[in-house]
Amino acid sequence: MKLTKSFNRSLWVFHLNTGSCNGCEIEIVATITPRYDPERFGMKLVGSPKHADVLLVTGPVTKKMAQKVRRVYEQVPDPKLVMCIGTCGQSGGVFYDSYNLDGPIDQVLPVDVYVPGCPPRPEAIIFGVVKALEKLERLEAAQ
Amino acid sequence: MSGDNVKKSIPYTVPIGPVHPALKEPVMFTFQMEGEVVRSVDFAPGNTHRGIEWMGMRRNPVQIVHLTDRICGICGIVHSLSFARAVEQIAEIEVPPRADYIRTIMHEFERIQSHLLWAGVAAHELGFDSLFYLAWRVREQSMDLIENITGNRVNYAIVQIGGVRRDISDDQRPLIEQGLTYYRGLLDQMKNVFLNDSTIRMRCRDHGLLSYRDAQLLCAIGPTARASGVAMDVRHDYPYCAYGDLDVHPVLPPQEFGGPKGDVYDRIIVRLLEIAQSIDIIQQCLDTMPAGEILWEKKMPKLLLTLKKAQGEAIGRVEAPRGECMHYVRMDGNEAPATWKVKASSYSNLMSWIPMLKGEQLADIPIIVASIDPCMSCTDRVAVIQGGSAGFLTKEELTRLSQKKTRRLIQCR
Amino acid sequence: MSETPYRSPQEIIDLYKTEFGAGILDARITERGEGVHRKKGYNIWIRLDRELLKPAIKKLMDIRFPHFAVIAGNDLGDEIELLYILSVFYGTQFGEYMVTFGLRLPKSDLTVPTITDLIPGALLSEREKQEFFGITVTGIPDGRRLFLPDDFPQGVYPWRKDETGIKPEMVRELWAVNRPKDRPAPPVPEKKPVPGDPVAEGKEKKTGGASE
Numbered sequence: 001m002k003l004t005k006s007f008n009r010s011l012w013v014f015h016l017n018t019g020s021c022n023g024c025e026i027e028i029v030a031t032i033t034p035r036y037d038p039e040r041f042g043m044k045l046v047g048s049p050k051h052a053d054v055l056l057v058t059g060p061v062t063k064k065m066a067q068k069v070r071r072v073y074e075q076v077p078d079p080k081l082v083m084c085i086g087t088c089g090q091s092g093g094v095f096y097d098s099y100n101l102d103g104p105i106d107q108v109l110p111v112d113v114y115v116p117g118c119p120p121r122p123e124a125i126i127f128g129v130v131k132a133l134e135k136l137e138r139l140e141a142a143q
Numbered sequence: 144m145s146g147d148n149v150k151k152s153i154p155y156t157v158p159i160g161p162v163h164p165a166l167k168e169p170v171m172f173t174f175q176m177e178g179e180v181v182r183s184v185d186f187a188p189g190n191t192h193r194g195i196e197w198m199g200m201r202r203n204p205v206q207i208v209h210l211t212d213r214i215c216g217i218c219g220i221v222h223s224l225s226f227a228r229a230v231e232q233i234a235e236i237e238v239p240p241r242a243d244y245i246r247t248i249m250h251e252f253e254r255i256q257s258h259l260l261w262a263g264v265a266a267h268e269l270g271f272d273s274l275f276y277l278a279w280r281v282r283e284q285s286m287d288l289i290e291n292i293t294g295n296r297v298n299y300a301i302v303q304i305g306g307v308r309r310d311i312s313d314d315q316r317p318l319i320e321q322g323l324t325y326y327r328g329l330l331d332q333m334k335n336v337f338l339n340d341s342t343i344r345m346r347c348r349d350h351g352l353l354s355y356r357d358a359q360l361l362c363a364i365g366p367t368a369r370a371s372g373v374a375m376d377v378r379h380d381y382p383y384c385a386y387g388d389l390d391v392h393p394v395l396p397p398q399e400f401g402g403p404k405g406d407v408y409d410r411i412i413v414r415l416l417e418i419a420q421s422i423d424i425i426q427q428c429l430d431t432m433p434a435g436e437i438l439w440e441k442k443m444p445k446l447l448l449t450l451k452k453a454q455g456e457a458i459g460r461v462e463a464p465r466g467e468c469m470h471y472v473r474m475d476g477n478e479a480p481a482t483w484k485v486k487a488s489s490y491s492n493l494m495s496w497i498p499m500l501k502g503e504q505l506a507d508i509p510i511i512v513a514s515i516d517p518c519m520s521c522t523d524r525v526a527v528i529q530g531g532s533a534g535f536l537t538k539e540e541l542t543r544l545s546q547k548k549t550r551r552l553i554q555c556r
Numbered sequence: 557m558s559e560t561p562y563r564s565p566q567e568i569i570d571l572y573k574t575e576f577g578a579g580i581l582d583a584r585i586t587e588r589g590e591g592v593h594r595k596k597g598y599n600i601w602i603r604l605d606r607e608l609l610k611p612a613i614k615k616l617m618d619i620r621f622p623h624f625a626v627i628a629g630n631d632l633g634d635e636i637e638l639l640y641i642l643s644v645f646y647g648t649q650f651g652e653y654m655v656t657f658g659l660r661l662p663k664s665d666l667t668v669p670t671i672t673d674l675i676p677g678a679l680l681s682e683r684e685k686q687e688f689f690g691i692t693v694t695g696i697p698d699g700r701r702l703f704l705p706d707d708f709p710q711g712v713y714p715w716r717k718d719e720t721g722i723k724p725e726m727v728r729e730l731w732a733v734n735r736p737k738d739r740p741a742p743p744v745p746e747k748k749p750v751p752g753d754p755v756a757e758g759k760e761k762k763t764g765g766a767s768e
Contacts, residue, residue, distance in 0.1 A: 099197065103728060387594070493680065
């Protein structure tokens, strides 16, 4: 990852579970522990979508959660990024034919970064957030 | 003056969820409050219903084992293990003893990492963030060992119908023993930090009470029931895998802590003592592991043919970190099972939220809800309607309420 | 904690047969042993009539308070079979066994009495059976939907195998959503996997490799 000039951007992350098995959840929380320590990059997990820059979405979207996911997405202030963690949200994973799921996450929200894995390792999640950082800076430079 | 008193005692409703503070899974709660005190609670699960049992009835058992790994990420091996046990009973497959011992070792490792995960989450709800980070850092040691044996940190995929897929070689044994020594050294420190701390005692003692009779009537299981004095443990009562050869007793809160009272503090005690028990069990299994095969049948087509001819019904039951996990399977000669019913451990524990939360304060809700270790995840929005005006509390504010209460209690000492 | 003596599985079956006589349609014991010493665990399976369900559970509660696990269900064509799975004598080392009461309900009359007055913890399981099989539990204190969303169509019962089950158009194939269609052709012609038939698929792959 190359250090950019505007590294003063610290990304605050909000994590949203749309019905996953929790494997990706525990890997996300394991990422903020001192072993991987993303707080040296300024990343931290916040408790409200209104404070967040990046939305981390996990899980295949169940029918009950689809409406709520959209509402949470609308509360995140611009500029925002959506990251889809885990294969459930990308192609269904093991839940590839179910009657209660509303499809991969990109049918419900616009996704910017995909981090595949079941669950992805903490290093992969950090790599994904770094890619998100680069994309955000590209978006800002383009404006 | 009298007008103010009347306003304070008007009951109001607090809906919490599905994105919720104490848990990582979506569950919708509705609390009926009077002042700061909860009068009744109602919950609505179903946000993570993916139709797993219905999908399973269209796949063959080997494919279902991979599906069961992902029913819950925290309970890594329990669903696959109980499903495999049920199918092995139907098809009359004998599992080689070495595979039983390896299954037991992975089962206990999963229990250690699950209890450490819970200890961190509980500390976070109480306001001890440094304890949260410490507990999860310590958990990384067991994740490394699990990765060494199975190849992955979560979703082990080590159980196959008829045995296990990977063996524990002789060069892996010293690594495992090193990990166990590390945990043994840490255990006294952890007990000291959690159990001798007066603030944790103040927050947790006598909150979230579940009486013995309630635990029996509401079918509570696992550490939730054991903390209330009900001595049930599937490893002790109904032997499976290698537990028939070991001597495992259910862990109840010992007399030196006042005996079982059924509050949140007792559940912390039970889980910490279970970590110590798991370390001993793994050591015993490593010492007495028999040599031999690890799979009943290595060739997949032959295994599938046997399963296709199997007929009958059976129940597979194991002791997950949260309680008893049970699968009922019926096969009738087709490739896919005719019926598959999953009973996860939190399914039985959910009803115990109702008596536990009655009479408790708003700020205690996160720790009490998390104390039964629900295998669900929530994020949160809390809408508080007080006396006519509506306000919104976010997760941070609810957790901050809980943490402020801790600080208030420290100052009032 | 109670003073009732421990009973073996055969004794329990005999107790039931003497009390209920012809109401017990079938009773059997299965066993299994694991580990090096192959210590045995036992399960009891009893089939009864619907009217005997509550007396049978009450009798089990008198023997020793049971632990209620779950209600499982089977769709057998014209009948729906409900299995009440309980376990008794927990707390005794290697002495617990599961007791399963099976009852068959004809599809023309899908009602069953509630057991929440005996065991309140059975509420969630009964609600789940109501929405997944379409049975009516008489006397249930709270009959709302549990897992399915509120806008799920009424009259569709996911676990039934007849025409009220899940129809193919309700199933969403997530892997096929947005799948690109302009990929180059694979070297081995792709055989679409039929769910439930990996035996043929495994053999295909093997012969495909050997012929090269």
